[in-house]
Amino acid sequence: MKYRVATSSLNLRDFPSANDNSKILTQIPFRHTVKLIEKTTSDWWKVKLLNTDKEGFVFSQDIEHVDETMDQIADIEVPNFEPGSKGSLDNKLETYKPLGDPAIPFRDLTSVASKLSSIRKIIDTLNVSKSFRYEKDDSDTYCNIYTFDYCFFAKVYIPRLRWTDTAIEALENGNEVPLVFGETVRPFYSNYIYDWFLQSANTFGWERVSDVDALQKKVNANGGVGVICAKRFILNKSGHVVVVVPETETEKAFRLEGKVIYPLQSQAGMDNYNYFSEVRKDWWDSKDPEKGYSSAIFYYHD
Structure with missing residues (x-):
């Protein structure tokens, strides 16, 4: 069963919790599709990113069910690579990956x-x-x-x-x-x-x-x-x-x-x-x- 991200981005975590005990594995973009593995709790579900070996936990209220009879495009989505460690603003290595430099800020969506x-x-x-x-x-x-x-x-x-x-x-x-x-x-x-x-x-x-x-x-x-x-x-x-x-x-x-x-x-x-x-x-x-x-x-x- 497949679901799509319903928020601007969604954290994939290694543990079913948003507290300090869990680590963010990656951020899944809006409308990207994940495959449900297990509904572990009412709030946190275990999922797998399509066409990758990446698995983890997401907040269940931030994803929505995909009607696979109506929507076949999910199977050929191209998830971007995870941020790379080799690429930087000072070189042209791994330009096909997002930059993994923690000094670069993300847009703050608060207001x-x-x-x-x-x-x-x-x-x-x-x-x-x-x-x-x-x-x-x-x-x-x-x-x-x-x-x-x-x-x-x-x-x-x-x-x-x-x-x-x-x-x-x-x-x-x-x-x-x-x-x-x-x-x-x-x-x-x-x-x-x-x-x-x-x-x-x-x-x-x-x-x-x-x-x-x-x-x-x-x-x-x-x-x-x-x-x-x-x-x-x-x-x-x-x-x-x-x-x-x-x-x-x-x-x-x-x-x-x-x-x-x-x-x-x-x-x-x-x-x-x-x-x-x-x-x-x-x-x-x-x-x-x-x-x-x-x-x-x-x-x-x-």
């Missing part, structure tokens, strides 16, 4: 004020403009990795990996498949992230927004997470994805007649910015057939 304050701390700590992890090289830029890291610490889900065709075939045949980077899973690049947003993001708490003015207003008012994702005309060229972030006293979106034209963003790419707005104008609307984008989408998550 709007705490969300806004902690988002500023995340941006300052990741420091995309100077961190080697996101620095472009001869072969690639790293907009998807920075966006993934930002969302991970903001406690919202976007995929970093996707199954290989062989792995999908095995999953569709009812088999469990281990996460092995380069063998069973491969990176989610920006063009694929665009498709994921349209196909699956709403089941993970994302809401499509009509324009950048509405997106900036939501991010500012709620301390939420905004994303702009653009897909290339030429699909073998990388698309682009950025996060839209709350305005601060010193960092502002660009407005004309009170309407946001260029939102306040944070990105890795050909150039990396902790904050920017006017400097790249409406980059997502470029229709250059060689360098431009066929379409762009705007999404928001509380």
Whole structure:
């Protein structure tokens, strides 16, 4: 029997308790699926993460039953790797895993004020403009990795990996498949992230927004997470994805007649910015057939 996480994230613990006797094994993102092993108590159930060997205990009121006759997508979800010990802001090791650095803060969901304050701390700590992890090289830029890291610490889900065709075939045949980077899973690049947003993001708490003015207003008012994702005309060229972030006293979106034209963003790419707005104008609307984008989408998550 399968269940889904019904809160923004859920702690998987090694012991059925939230007190000091239990250790948090990992955090399960919103809408990720777990397999029920045992209803150990009325409050704490033992579960297994799909396609991993990770088992532990979750608070039963924070998960909801999945109707498997109506929802088959749970079997092919890609749970992200657990935070790695090798990757850091100073290297490019294990960029397919979340950062495991305890010095990087998570978004504090207690109140709007705490969300806004902690988002500023995340941006300052990741420091995309100077961190080697996101620095472009001869072969690639790293907009998807920075966006993934930002969302991970903001406690919202976007995929970093996707199954290989062989792995999908095995999953569709009812088999469990281990996460092995380069063998069973491969990176989610920006063009694929665009498709994921349209196909699956709403089941993970994302809401499509009509324009950048509405997106900036939501991010500012709620301390939420905004994303702009653009897909290339030429699909073998990388698309682009950025996060839209709350305005601060010193960092502002660009407005004309009170309407946001260029939102306040944070990105890795050909150039990396902790904050920017006017400097790249409406980059997502470029229709250059060689360098431009066929379409762009705007999404928001509380």
